[in-house]
Amino acid sequence: MRTALIGSNSLTLSTAELLLEEGHEVVIIERDRNRIDVLSERLDAGFVHGDGTLPDVLRDAEPENTDVLFCLMESDQINILAGLIGRSLGFARVVPRVNDPQFQRIAAELGLEDTIMPNRAVAAHLSQMLSGGKSLELSSVIRGNAAIFSLIAKASEKGPIDNLKLPERTRIVCLYHDEQFYLPREVKALKTGDELILITSHQQLPELEQRFERGEAGDQLKAD
Known part of the structure; x- marks a missing residue:
């Protein structure tokens, strides 16, 4: 590359x-x-x-x-x-x-x-250290056929979070809404600019990339 x-x-x-x-x-x-x-x-x-x-x-x-x-x-x-x-x-x-x-x-x-x-x-990492938690690299916990995909919600994704129809074997892990960290169940509706972190399978990446117009170089972490 x-x-x-x-x-x-x-x-x-x-x-x-x-x-x-x-x-x-x-x-x-x-x-x-x-x-x-x-x-x-x-x-x-x-x-x-x-x-x-x-x-x-x-x-x-x-x-x-x-x-x-x-x-x-x-x-x-x-x-x-x-x-x-x-x-x-x-x-x-x-x-x-x-x-x-x-x-x-x-x-x-x-x-x-x-x-x-x-x-x-860095701030999230330091906060986790102070609370006694141990930070893990994504590559150490995402294995096999799993992949991480991130996206920024556009105007077309605004509205109830349940309306964001995702492919099979794809779930929202967390999101940043109004610049704050949330779990999916804590947010009822998405706003333009919200950042979503998804976990999916490698086979679903092309569909996600096409739907969210990320192209082949979209933000993703694939397991080794």
């Missing part, structure tokens, strides 16, 4: 290092030439010099040959802008980092459904 990442902050570099360890091709888009010179000594990655929010620079990253564009900079606005430009240029999938819940809703309305919220993920 070929991935492109904008910027060179700690999250971007940690992601790049993990992807390289797993054998993926990585391209980093960085505006600071001196920074590129330093990183090229450290990482076996390709580099594009320039501002990652400019179309001409993103074209140099070869969107037609790239599976994912990660926009992991500190600014939510810049990440959303870069994601929209990247999508318009033909990147198969764009993944913007969003820290502020209000921008997460805006990103969903703009069709940028593959947003990530690192602050919320």
Whole structure:
């Protein structure tokens, strides 16, 4: 898989290092030439010099040959802008980092459904540690033919949660509603922008991807 990442902050570099360890091709888009010179000594990655929010620079990253564009900079606005430009240029999938819940809703309305919220993920992990719980990696508990699929509810999914007809062997595990964590039985109706986490079987993924317009690169975790 070929991935492109904008910027060179700690999250971007940690992601790049993990992807390289797993054998993926990585391209980093960085505006600071001196920074590129330093990183090229450290990482076996390709580099594009320039501002990652400019179309001409993103074209140099070869969107037609790239599976994912990660926009992991500190600014939510810049990440959303870069994601929209990247999508318009033909990147198969764009993944913007969003820290502020209000921008997460805006990103969903703009069709940028593959947003990530690192602050919320870390906060949930720390909260679980303080309560005495033990956090488990999904890959350690999702086995066999099981898969995890996530989606952001669109306007067409608004309304009673029971109206969301899901394929066989597919259930809602949890959801984030008004930016709060809930179990399915605790929410009567979905709103646009609600995030749902589903557990399903691998055979149901194509139907889910087609229905929710996620494409082959939709958010999913398949068991080994």
